[in-house]
Amino acid sequence: MSFKTKVCDLFGIEHPIVLAGMGGVSTAPLAAAVSNAGGLGVIGGAMMGAERLRAEIRRTKELTDKPFAVDLLAPDPDIIRPQIQVIYDEGVKIFVAGLAVPEAFIGEMHERDMTVVVMVGKVRHAEKSAQAGADVVVAQGTEAGGHTGLVGGMALIPQVVDAVDIPVLAAGSITDGRGMVAAMALGAQGVVIGTRFIATHEAAAADCYRRELVEKGSADTVRTRCYTGKPARAIRNRYTDSWEGRSEEIEPFPIQAMHSQQAGLMSYAGESGDGDPDQLFMPAGQGIGMIDSVKSADEVFQDILSQARQVCASGPLRA
Ligand SMILES: Cc1cc2nc3c(=O)[nH]c(=O)nc-3n(C[C@H](O)[C@H](O)[C@H](O)COP(=O)(O)O)c2cc1C
Structure with a gap:
């Protein structure tokens, strides 16, 4: 069975599984592996200067011909302006903003036919993102790794889905196929996965x-x-x-x-x-607590997808 949703068409991907743009960790090998598996690889550009980001984007293009995105932390538009210019120069089509609504850039990104995704931890931030013209929001529950709010995903995801008219993705401790199906049952059109992909051979991790x-x-x-x-x-x-x-x-x-x-x-x-x-x-x-081994990113991706299919075919899984 297919989990294809509208967001897959928007991104040009096969399966609604998105790699979290984890600063420093989601570099070219991991982003390309997720894109090659049919999801959306996202380069975590937060800790990269402009030229390092350019190199990472070029390396990703060498490793995959599939769509991919770049994530930056956006609280101060002036600080990320050089990296944004690199994103434009390199023709990246999807931008993910962490920590703030990237109001200064949404208009110029749309002029370039780009898709803008915003990470949010509150309903109010989702509404603000939609009003500012974002194309997709990611409802990130407090259980997520990295910067995170206080509202649990089980409460946040359906409330964000109800509050905005744009597609919603879910993030926060989604680690296997059960989490993916649960998030989609709450109304998300797909999932953003971080921590599970760090325990892979392709991640940049100590x-x-x-x-x-x-x-x-x-x-x-x-x-x-x-x-x-x-x-x-x-x-x-x-x-x-x-x-x-x-x-x-x-x-x-x-x-x-x-x-x-x-x-x-x-x-x-x-x-x-x-x-x-x-x-x-x-x-x-x-x-x-659900991670028990380091695998290839493709193996993690396929495991999530096949377990999600199994859950849908036969109901909740038991040990
Ligand atoms: C190591 C790490 C770095 C992260 N860096 C960023 C970042 O630079 N920008 C961002 O938007 N989110 C960042 N996040 C949050 C992720 O985008 C995502 O919301 C989170 O990983 C989802 O929860 P999970 O890790 O439980 O799957 C980071 C998360 C981790 C674990």
Whole structure:
């Protein structure tokens, strides 16, 4: 059976499974693998300067001839203007905005026939995105890895679906086919998956990070401002515990993120070798308890799709 929805036609993809544009982790090999599997690969451009982003886009084009997107964190349009120019120069057709509605760019992106996707954690942000002209919103529940709000996906997804007239995708701890079917039952036209794709061979991730994803369980994440200054869900460790009761000492975003960068806490993508799991920022959703091995991205993708088909054919799965 096919899960094809309108959003698949909009993106030009076969299956409504989208890779989360995870800054530093979703680089060309992972984005291309998801696109080649028939989903939408998304390059996580958040930690990349303009020329690194250009190189990553070009590498993705070498690895796939299928559609792909670029994600950037959009709270300050001036900061991302150089990366946006690269997106235009390279003819990328789909843009995903994290942390803010990219109002400054939506008009010019539409003039270029681009599709604009906005990550949201509240109904009000979904409405604001739709009013600003976004084409798709992603309802991201609090159980998601990375920067995340307070509303659980089970509550957020249907309320966002009811609030806007544009397609809604769902994100937050969607880790297998059961999660995909559940999200679509709530009205989402597809899913955005992050954490499950970090435990793959193609992801850019420090070895200790992949290991922790396999070993930790559903209660081992914490929503903390201590790494970036904005609430982000990450694997709980000695460093996150050390900030308990001291939240007033945390600087706002992006100052706290710069401090963390200088202290070497943000190299979860493994760019400077393996990290110290007691200190490192390791963004992860509560679905980590369902991750028990590192696989290829294509295997993860096919497993999700075939389990989703099985659920639809035979009802809830039991062990
Ligand atoms: C390591 C990591 C980095 C992330 N970086 C970004 C980012 O740069 N931009 C963004 O829009 N979302 C980012 N996110 C959030 C994802 O887009 C997505 O909402 C989330 O991964 C979904 O939840 P899941 O990880 O439980 O699947 C990140 C998530 C993780 C785990």
